[in-house]
Amino acid sequence: MVRHGVEQGPRRAGTQAHRQLRVVVFTTSYPRYADDFAGRFVSDPVERLRARGLDVQVVHPGVYEDYGVAYQGGGIMHAVRRRPWIAPRLALSMIRTLRREARDADLVHAMWLAGGVVALFSAKPFVVSLLGSISGGPLDDFVLMRRAPWLVRWICHRARATICISEALVESAQKAGIENIRFIPIGIEIPETVGEEADPPEVFYTGRLSPEKGVQDLAAARDGLNLIVSGDGPLRHLFPDALGFISRAELDERFRRAAVVVVPSRSEGFGVVCAEAMAYGNAVVAGATGGLLGLVRDGETGLLVEPGNPKELRAAIDRLLADPVLRKRLGENARRWITELCSWDHVLDATIKTYEQALGKEFVRHPGPSEDPR
Secondary structure, three states: OEEEOOOOOOOOOOOOOOOEOEEEEEOOOOOOOOOOOOOHHHHHHHHHHHHOOOEEEEEOEOOEOOOOOOOOOOHHHHHHHHOOOHHHHHHHHHHHHHHHHOOOOOEEEEEHHHHHHHHHOOOOOEEEEEOOOOOOOOOOHHHHHHHOHHHHHHHHOOOOEEEEOOHHHHHHHHHOOOOOEEEOOOOOOOOOOOOOOOOOOOEEEEOOOOHHHOHHHHHHOOOOOOEEEEEOOOOHHHOOOOOEOOOHHHHHHHHHHOOEEEEOOOOOOOOHHHHHHHHOOOEEEEEOOOOHHHHOOEOOOEEEEOOOOHHHHHHHHHHHHOOHHHHHHHHHHHHHHHHHHHOHHHHHHHHHHHHHHHHOOOOEOOOOOOOOOO
């Protein structure tokens, strides 16, 4: 059964909030400094949950010993394939640290199916979030649900709830036989205003420069484009003029200036960059895959293209560059849709409700703007 987390339900009769909810989040990705791009999809909700009155601690690389592999160019799985003797030491470090940090917690929230395995050893009730890609590796949630559904069921049936961040993940989870699913998208900050396009028009890509993001297709389609690329990763050599990862303030400015934002992913659990661009009213061109299918309605909130097809990607970009009226219409529709789907109020309400249902009781918290304070 799928429970759509963004829906608000009545409070259960006969229950009383009694104290602050204590949650430990386990993740393999988390920002190392203020403008770090890595793990923002974890840190953003953590900060907002704390503002709602929850006691949230995070177990991330650096809290547990990651042996220098967490933030290498290809990610943890790439590093472990090159140094397989690290794997048992890394797993033991994760488990020991999580057990220690969760000793006084009510609940563990694990990121990715692989994180769910670690949470099994925490000796605490846990929920697991399915997020999709882990740098395209073999522990990608989509890959595991397709190749080892028995293993996925074994993990998720021990969890109190399985959170899916996109409809594509919900569908894959259902096919794998997972029950007690919640659909809760990633929260997106909606800017109060949108910007003016640069002149000449700019085409913007931001994110990991890695194969699963389809940047090799963008490189093949780039001739003659006024293309701005920010990010880093194993395929950075394809973009010698790439800016690297940029600050949040500069990223916001790039979204405001862009005429077209490209998200040519070949695999995508949700599509944070796509959703952020849509929130800024950008016209987007996205690969028709995974979570992007739930964000971009072709011809209505953006344009979808076949993943791995540089010619189709270039044709869609050229179409938008040639038609400012179409860009404006798609961008306005996209902004309205993301505001409806991904507002932080709805996402936080749904997350807290999932925690409380997982434990069968309510806790003291600060109500959000969308909640009835009575």
